[in-house]
Amino acid sequence: MNSTTGAAEQAAASGLLGRLNETLPHPLTPEWEAAFKGVPRHRFLPENVWLGADLTPCDRRKSPDEWLRAAYDDEPVVTQINDGADPGDGDRWPSCSASAPGIVFRMLHMLDVQSGDRVLEIGTGTGWNAGLLSHRLGAELVTTVEVDPALADQAAANLKDVGLEPHVILGDGATLELSHRLDRFLATCSVRSVSPGWVASMKPGGVMLLPWETPWLCYGLLRLTAGSDGSASGNFHPHSAFMLMRGQRTDLRIFRDVVRDEHVPEESTTRLSPWAVTGDDWAAQFAIGLQLRDVWFTWHEDPDVEGVASRLWVATTDATSWAAIDHDGQTNDRFTVWEYGPRRLWSEVEAAYHWWTSHARPRPEHFGMTITSDGRHTPWLETPNTTIPQTG
Structure with missing residues (x-):
């Protein structure tokens, strides 16, 4: 563990690492285990977090044991509510979280990064995910984009504090234009549509991994492979639920x-x-x-x-x-x-x-999606040749 990490933090982190290696479909590779140890999760959490479905506040100074347990549980930790505004007596709703470590490492495994890959992440959040990627690949190959100024500043500080300085960009990931092509693209917020610009930024054979959401259901991971014709296509995978990308939110009652x-x-x-x-x-x-x-x-x-x-x-x-x-x-x-x-x-x-x-009640992993260079989304069942009906 990091030399500034205390004994309690080291013990908690070691316990989580053991649980992850027992429960994940694929135990952490040596490279990702080194990243886990070199980028301690608790170093990326704010002093005040919110826990559970009822968003119970937890202050590290008042409840250090509870805070540390949350840092090394395999559960998400809400790190911002109401886009950073004080809700007062109004409703609290989560607007940023540190994802559960299990889904973080499952997604990193699915992303299948290789040494030398250039990666873009949409949704910096706390910076932990960008830190893990930077440890694995080298910070110079990692770019992460965050739309919230306060979150972007804090993430950059968190990363620098553990000796990592990837490119942290403040901006809207949906409209970001890059000067270089990408080998890997990762979103840590759910999306309802894939920007054609994201697909255009990929090298042929590059991999994109995006949590998926429709207004009906937030569920699933869409793993796309970029083609040489400017399109991208791939299957859905089960079990994920992320906060929706801010630019795609709808507030309807x-x-x-x-x-x-x-x-x-x-x-x-x-x-x-x-x-x-x-x-x-x-x-x-x-x-x-x-x-x-x-x-x-x-x-x-x-x-x-x-x-x-x-x-x-x-x-x-x-x-x-x-x-x-x-x-x-x-x-x-x-x-x-x-x-x-x-x-x-x-x-x-x-x-x-x-x-x-x-059609025999197919499960999410039986479906896929193709996105063309003009932004057309075509969902399909089993193969791209079997498209499914759409309205709206």
Whole structure:
């Protein structure tokens, strides 16, 4: 470990390293194990962090043992809330985190960097990931981009503190223009679309790894290989959920942005349970999200509507079409549907779900995506020759 790392930190880090080597699909290679030891995770966490789903504050000065446990748990640690603004008595929401070490090293394994590779990272965050890459490749080959000025400054300071100085750029990674071609591209924020500029920056055969999100579901890693024709193509892989790239965020609420008193929806019924498309079956949700890339949902429990126990709202991201599916709390094979706008969204959801079931309920890793030089995204099943239907 780093010579300035104390005994407690060394013991905690050694414990995490052992757990990672036991639980990861591929134990850390000697190069990544050296990076883990040479770039201590706790050196990249701020004094104040937020833990768990309820974002409980944890101050290192007041709770040093709890803070250190969080630093070396295989769990994400929220390092910024509300884009750095003081929420006061308002809602807290995470805006930056140190990703769980397990997903960090799984992604680095998937990136398959080789000595001499030039790498670009979008989403510097705390700087730990850029530090690991810099230790493995040499800081001169690593460029990392962060849109938040405070985070960029702190990450650069964290990196310098452990003797690493990759190129830390303050800016919007979506529009960044580079003077050199890349061997590897890594995003540490989820994306809903891949910038054509990212693909154009890759050398043929270069690898891109991006956490994926649709408005329907945040899930999966998209690993692309750049072709000689300016396109990139590859498969999805399971198990990841990252904060969405800031420039691709949507802040929509049903009653504030979508539904209006003057809207007169059309009524119908359905036998498709709303829980079938929003429940625990992530494969169904993933397939629906790929087909309906501009549609999102939210639940409204116990709405103030006679005879309705729960209501699923579905809407487009441009807020022009919506649907509501009502459950009366008793009948589980028939649901009332209300649809408004130029699109019949529940009909689209039903079609997407039935397409998925008719193709033997494929899992996320059975899907892939091709991005062409003009930015067109074409999802496919099993091979690029089998494209899947899309709306929106």
